[in-house]
Amino acid sequence: MQEKVCPLCNALQAVTEICPNCGENMVDGGGINDYVGPYSPYMDSLHMPLQNEGYCLHLLFCPACKYDTLMAFALITV
Ligand SMILES: [Zn+2]
Ligand SMILES: [Zn+2]
Structure with missing residues (x-):
């Protein structure tokens, strides 16, 4: 595997x-795992489905305008 x-x-x-x-x-602001705990309700909607499909969610931010x-x-x- x-x-x-x-x-x-x-x-x-x-x-x-x-x-x-x-x-x-x-x-890169880090993986979304840094922001939501393993038992957060966000995990179900955001992270787990994507992770299962082979993706990792990251928070990107702009240092200039804070977007x-x-x-x-x-x-x-x-
Ligand atoms: Zn990642
Ligand atoms: Zn910007």
Whole structure:
């Protein structure tokens, strides 16, 4: 069985998203696991379905204008 990991959580990939508000490079605020606990109600609606489908949710934020957004990153096989 192959192991799939999130490239952002494992520092294998840099965030390349651009802020839709101001055009600055957005930065990774961490996996959504850092924000919601394992027993949070958010887990059912947000994290688990995506994780099962091979995605890891990250909070991206813009240091310039404080815009933030959730993005799902595809897991990669290592
Ligand atoms: Zn991740
Ligand atoms: Zn911005």
